[in-house]
Amino acid sequence: MTDEKLKWNYEEFDEVLEEIKDEGYETVGLQGPDGIKPKVIEYASKLKEHGIEPVIIGASTFGACGVADKEAERMGAEALIHIGHTRFLHPEGQEMDDMNVYYLPYREERDIMAVLEENYGEIGEDEKLGLVGVTQYMDRADRAREFLENKGYEVVEGTTGLRTTEPGQVLGCDAGAAHNISHKVDAFVFLGSGHFHPSQVSEAGKKVYVVDPYQETIWIEPPNSLGDEMRAEYARVLKYKDEEKWGIVTSSKKGQNYMRAVQISKEILERHGKDVYVFVEDRIFESDYKGFGINIYVNCACPRMTKDWRDMAFVSPKALEMLDEAEES
Ligand code: SF4
Known part of the structure; x- marks a missing residue:
């Protein structure tokens, strides 16, 4: 760094x-x-x-x-x-x-080291582990690495990602810390809780042992667990591929204002003959996009924000590649 x-x-x-x-x-x-x-x-x-x-x-x-x-x-x-x-x-x-x-950065006081020490047996036979986590626990990454090394594991420290400044740190939109070392490891150990971040890490193609201080145990996130979300996005593009009007949404928040993604998405859609409208707001709410007479939107803001939305169809810029495939088939 x-x-x-x-x-x-x-x-x-x-x-x-x-x-x-x-x-x-x-x-x-x-x-x-x-x-x-x-x-x-x-x-x-x-x-x-x-x-x-x-x-x-x-x-x-x-x-x-x-x-x-x-x-x-x-x-x-x-x-x-x-x-x-x-x-x-x-x-x-x-x-x-x-x-x-x-x-x-806020450091969470929950005793994540106790969870690791009491449950490390769950980690199994994987010899080379990549160590990553959310910033709330990364102040204890050195202790976690030393503990695992003393138990006979080889531990590869995560790097910084595209958007992050702490080694091994993962965001919901950036698991670069894991992707950069995934070729060197058998599995990841993740310091943190919930599925939001571990699922992002799992996209590096390896299983993720989640040292979870809320559940006070270690559980496993399977490899590539976001695959279903991506398939759902492709299905949405196919469903609306004949719509004439498409929206593109970005945020006015500095770190969520992805103008290059807006431009590229617009070019792709216009190449497919679509009538495209660009929207911007600070915090993006699904309900704000009802009433425009547009049924499908490309999300060029926080990439994780729209994943659980069900009323309106939102897709990532990547999912637009489905339009080419649909045209070819
Ligand atoms: S862009 Fe989204 S996932 Fe990334 S840090 Fe901001 S809120 Fe979190």
Whole structure:
């Protein structure tokens, strides 16, 4: 990892506070995801104790893709503390323009090491393991690696991904940390919970042992478990392939504004004779796309956002390749 990538990630609030005091900032924005709202208030209160005026971004954020520096600036803030996530790199190389944003990833206190130590027997005979996880637990990645190595496993550390700044760190939209090492490993060990991130890791083609501090056990995500979602998208494109009007949706959130994907999708659709309309909004809601008389939309924002939507047909830009196949057959 380069220093440039690391520069804006901090481990402790007090480090950020010292920097803010050194810079002489008088008003500072605070932003965080739903799960840690009490922390946002705690940090705002600490800023006040030090004579710094906090301004809180009310809308929750799912990732540092939605960094709200412009909203903070509009309120007179000279800097923003983005809590809960590490710095996000734009996959299309757009400037995130985050000069005065301090990223303070949230580290979850649940005892993930106890879960690993008590359940590592589930990991079986796989000898070479890739170690990845969500940022909430990556502060314990070194301990997890040492533990597994002491138990006789060879552990390959994850790299940084296309959008991430911590080695081994996985996002719902970026399992590059796993893909980059998948040729070297038999399976992955994932530090975290839920299917959202492990399913992304499984696309690297190997099974994923999920060390889950919520279920307090290790369970297995099978290889390529997102395959069904992709098949469902292909089926949606086939169903609507004769529609004349198509929509393309992107977000005004900095890290979810994928203009290159919009352009490419538009070109593909127009090549197929479609009448294409481009939409933009901040946080995208399925219900906003009812009533336009358009039955199918291409999602060029957060790639995971529309996966569970059932009322309207949303597909990824990749699924448009089905139009070519349909034409050829
Ligand atoms: S999965 Fe979506 S919300 Fe999460 S970091 Fe990626 S773009 Fe942002």
